[in-house]
Every structure is written in structure tokens, then in C-alpha cells.
Amino acid sequence: xxxxxxxxxxxxxxxxxxxxxxxxxxxxxxxxxxxxxxxxxxxxxxxxxxxxxxxxxxxxxxxxxxxxxxxxxxxxxxxxxxxxxxxxxxxxxxxxxxxxxxxxxxxxxxxxx
Amino acid sequence: xxxxxxxxxxxxxxxxxxxxxxxxxxxxxxxxxxxxxxxxxxxxxxxxxxxxxxxxxxxxxxxxxxxxxxxxxxxxxxxxxxxxxxxxxxxxxxxxxxxxxxxxxxxxxx
Numbered sequence: 001x002x003x004x005x006x007x008x009x010x011x012x013x014x015x016x017x018x019x020x021x022x023x024x025x026x027x028x029x030x031x032x033x034x035x036x037x038x039x040x041x042x043x044x045x046x047x048x049x050x051x052x053x054x055x056x057x058x059x060x061x062x063x064x065x066x067x068x069x070x071x072x073x074x075x076x077x078x079x080x081x082x083x084x085x086x087x088x089x090x091x092x093x094x095x096x097x098x099x100x101x102x103x104x105x106x107x108x109x110x111x112x113x
Numbered sequence: 114x115x116x117x118x119x120x121x122x123x124x125x126x127x128x129x130x131x132x133x134x135x136x137x138x139x140x141x142x143x144x145x146x147x148x149x150x151x152x153x154x155x156x157x158x159x160x161x162x163x164x165x166x167x168x169x170x171x172x173x174x175x176x177x178x179x180x181x182x183x184x185x186x187x188x189x190x191x192x193x194x195x196x197x198x199x200x201x202x203x204x205x206x207x208x209x210x211x212x213x214x215x216x217x218x219x220x221x222x223x
Binding site: 004031033042043045048050058059088090092097098099101102103104105106107109 | 145147154155156157158159162206207208209210211213214215
């Protein structure tokens with residue numbers, strides 16, 4: 001089944017403890033992206049990747065890192081998480097960066113205490 | 114990307130057609146209209162998109178007015194599982210990201 005898979009679905013951690021949220025897609029998509037969703041602020045883009053080894057900042061990149069060493073994987077790294085990064089995170093992918101529908105994963109709910 | 118305006122909430126009876134309006138009066142010629150929905154806190158789900166012609170797929174129909182300033186998403190036979198927040202998004206031809214607004218919370222009633 002074609003899908004975008006994120007892990008874990010839920011994560012509770014403490015301030016400053018490095019964590020990685022994984023994202024993998026099995027559709028051979030070129031483009032991948034991370035969004036966060038917060039009440040009243042909607043979905044906002046964190047980082048995106050046009051292809052392997054090509055990444056760029058979205059609207060809210062502070063405190064996050066990404067890498068795209070393989071086409072299928074696009075992990076989101078929080079080197080030193082803080083409580084303001086408590087949020088619902090979504091990974092998405094599309095065949096091409098433009099004019100292709102984005103397919104979203106089922107989300108990772110992160111709580112930083 | 115052009116801004117969209119949607120009603121914050123709508124109700125529809127199960128089995129009836131749900132018609133969700135969207136206003137995008139500042140849309141430009143190379144901008145597409147996309148519709149997504151989000152059921153509870155799941156990932157947004159792509160529904161349909163179009164440029165100027167009406168479009169239909171297995172999920173829904175998209176009707177875009179001739180002047181392209183507004184559109185309507187039609188779910189022909191709504192079921193309880195169609196209860197979700199529906200987002201109308203205008204996306205430029207060269208835009209890599211989606212800009213989500215607040216959407217319309219559609220409730221399907223038995």
C-alpha cells in the first residue's frame with residue numbers, strides 16, 4: 001500500500017533530550033516536507049526537500065534539523081527540544097515539488113516537558 | 114498564494130450532498146484550487162484539485178466558477194465518515210508548499 005509512515009505516533013520527552021522523528025515513503029516521491037500543527041495557528045511548514053541531498057527551510061525551521069540521504073527517508077531531528085515544540089507533526093511527500101498532490105503521514109504527537 | 118475564505122462550520126444530513134463553498138477572489142491565472150480534509154487529528158487527506166475546469170473523482174466533484182473567484186466542493190452522498198475539517202487551498206503553479214487556513218468543520222448528522 002502506498003503510504004507515508006511516521007514513527008513514533010506519540011512521544012513524550014524532556015527538555016534538551018535529542019530526538020528523531022522518522023518519516024518514510026514507499027512511492028518513490030521526489031519531494032518531502034514536514035509540517036507542524038498547533039491550535040489556532042493551523043499547519044505550518046518546517047522544512048522541505050526537493051530531492052536527495054537537497055533540503056531547505058520552511059516557515060518555522062528554528063530548533064529543527066532534517067536530512068535527506070535517501071529518497072524514501074526524511075527524518076526530523078530536534079537536537080535540544082523545548083516545550084514550545086510540543087505539537088502535532090506531519091510528514092508529507094509528493095511525486096514532484098510542484099503541481100502534485102501532497103500525501104501526508106498520520107502524524108506524531110510530541111510533548112516536551 | 115491567494116487567500117481563501119470558507120465558512121467555519123457546516124452541517125449536512127447523512128446521504129445528502131454536502132456542498133462546501135470557498136471564496137478565492139484574488140486568485141491569479143496560474144493558481145490551482147486544492148481541497149484537503151482532516152479527520153480528527155489524522156494527516157490531511159488530498160481530495161481533488163483543479164485549475165479552471167470542473168473536476169470529478171471517486172471522492173468528490175469540484176466546481177469552479179467561470180471567473181475562478183470561487184469554488185464548491187461537492188460530496189455527492191455524505192456519510193458519517195465524511196465528518197472532518199475541509200481545507201480549500203490556492204496553490205501557485207510554482208509553489209512547493211500548501212498554505213492551510215482554518216477550513217470548514219463539516220459535521221454529517223445521522
